Amino acid sequence: MDGGSTPIPPFAEEALAVIKDRTDESQEFGEQSALKILEAEGFTTADAKEALEVLEMRGYLYRVDDELRITG
Template sequence: MDGGSTPIPPFAEEALAVLQDTIDDSSGIEEQSALKALEAEGFSTADAREALEVLEMRGYLYRVENQLRITD
């Protein structure tokens, strides 16, 4: 591994793009709000939850208290 980002599936890339437009960098977003934002873009609830899980597991998102934030 070269220290770069871990590749993610296309559906997670799409979810990340939605979240990048939705998340306030200074305070993040609550998980329920993130799910609603993804569902508004056509993700099913199950797909939205899976996308958040993949993004968090692969280091694209992290949690601070109850807020999701995008890794710089």
């Protein structure tokens, strides 16, 4: 293992790109805000929730209290 990021499925990559494009990476955002952003880009609610879960489980997002942050 090379110590790099854990690969994620294409739908999660797309979700991360959308979130990065629509938020400031240094800013926190709520899960509901992230869901709304993804839904506005055509993700279903279920797909958006799944993408956020995958991104958090694989370390691309992390949670502080009730807010999400993009891993730097």
